[in-house]
Amino acid sequence: MDFDFNGMEDLKKRTGRGSGGGKVSLNLPFRIKAINLQNPKEATRGVDTVEGYLIRPAFGKAQNDVVTIRIKDRGEPKDADKKPMEVFDLQVGRKKGAGAKMGEHAAVIAEDAQLQADGTIECNWVKVVEHEFKDTPDAEWLHSGFVSVGYLQPIKNNFIRQDRTVHFNEAAIAITGEGETAIANFRDTLARLLAERTSEAGGRPAAIIRLVNQNNAGKAGSVASTQVWLGWDKDAEAHVAPEVAVDRWMESEEAAKWLNFVANADRIANSNGVLEVWPVWSFTTAKKTAERETRQKEAGKLHLQEQFTAPMIDEAGEPVLNDNGNRRNHYGLIAEGMHQVVTMQGGTDWFANQTWTFDRYPTKLYSVDDLPTPNVSPEVIKIFEANATKRVEEKRLARNVENDGPEQQQQQGQDFGSDDDNNNNQAPDPAGGQFRPR
Known part of the structure; x- marks a missing residue:
């Protein structure tokens, strides 16, 4: 029996999360x-x-x-x-x-x-x-793999925070099974992905859950995704157990919708759908790096936050507008690149110290909804890559409009940051992007 993908829109969540000519750089x-x-x-x-x-x-x-x-x-x-x-x-x-x-x-x-x-x-x-x-x-x-650089924003007491993430999308796991057995297996899978891995240079663990209706790939509403985090116990000043974090999420109203899809995972797969989950690590940006990025932003120089930002498009590649008709920007996009992570002397937590995109001028900027995984068909991956390329093209067009005069107003948000090389005065164009496991 084919699976009815109606109801995917209930899961839809939109979060606020330049290629030059000549030689490849x-x-x-x-x-x-x-x-x-x-x-x-x-x-x-x-x-x-x-x-x-x-x-x-x-x-x-x-x-x-x-x-x-x-x-x-x-x-x-x-x-x-x-x-x-x-x-x-x-x-x-x-x-x-x-x-x-x-x-x-x-x-x-x-x-x-x-x-x-x-x-x-x-x-x-x-x-x-x-x-x-x-x-x-x-x-x-x-x-090294698929990385992202998120919002850089001052928090109380002048503490600046910015999350940088690495997506292990090549390790994405397809969810299978039916009914309560599928849900139990799914719970165990999520708990494994949320385990702390500081001994492996890991940051705060999270997991992306995504449903792709491959029959409608390239059309609005064909993808839905959500993110589950390893929780933090403020009183104990430690992460909760992965099983506790998963159980708390499974009791939420949002999770109920997802668990219905998990219980029908085999029907989804037999109907050319993909229900999958992959691990993500999130790192806080090192203090000096965050301060350096802020200076870059305030000086009007190219910075990492801007590198991972582009005008928002939906799954069909169409612009996404705010209620006032202005074009929305998509922050925290994903590109192929590298993070250097470090520990402070005597500490155990890892901090993102510097980020580069692999292409000096990224040619593709992915969202969580169109990040390729081994579970998605080659035909759908081509659609995902086309959207990732279009974001860069739209970004270039928006920049040209801004330089030549107002045509279509952009809805701008806060964006900060950029990695400078400590060993020289001339900062190369920074980079940051998406990750593969080392």
Whole structure:
């Protein structure tokens, strides 16, 4: 019997959560294999190279392939105290400023990297994100995959907060079964996803639940999603048990609607629907990073919040308007990228210290509703990707209208932030986006 997808609109929740021409420009993560210096005693700008293992595929190379990278010669820095890192500084045993000493197989981001005619890769800056390879997280860690950067907003006592998330959408689990057995299995699955994972450089756990009616993909109302968080006990100053958080959510009015779909999971699957869940980790932005982003915003410079914002569209790619007719903006969109997360000395919590999008100018910005997963058909993924591309196009058009004069008014909200490179005065275009498990 086919499943009737009517009622999906009851689950619909809208939350407030530029590509340039020329060569492809990436923020490229790699691990150091070898350092090649023209002069072993000092840096030779624009000539020294580093061989590295790619942390993710790029420029036609596969993950773990070896590439040769050099840093562009930008001339002698005007401020001797703010010299950017050179290949010479990446040698084992060296340290830059107050940073840690370099160890074996450090993880590095080559910012604004472009493939050259001779097969080498040239970049403008490098940022060390793991000073040494370790099997388990220790003080600093790089997440690479689908990431997001959310609202940056001051909270009481001048404390600035911004959540950055990593979506493990490639690990999405399709919900199956019928009736109470399906609901019981679903409860156990949610509880597993909400387990704390600070030993794995994890942030606050959450889970995305999503229903996709693939028969109507590309039409408004074809997707519904919600998010379940691991709760916090203020009195105990600790997270509640995952089972407690799930049970509290299952008792809510919203959950009742979802549990009805869970109880009919097999009928949904047999009717070309996808009911699925995937884990998400949320990190608070490190204090200095949040303050730096605020300064970028106040100075009118490009910042990460703006990078992950675009005019809102529905599943059909149509504009979403407020009651006053102004175009809504969608904040906290998702892109392929990287987070560097760190722990404070003596602490256990992980904080997002810096974020990059993989494409220097993201070409796709996803929402939770159209983030691809292995459970969705290739045809539907193409529709999702088309919407993600359209958001970037709409963003460019809106920017052009803003620069050329008012045409269609945008409904603007608060947006802050941007990652600057601590080792230089010229901040590269920042990035942040979506995650894959390391």
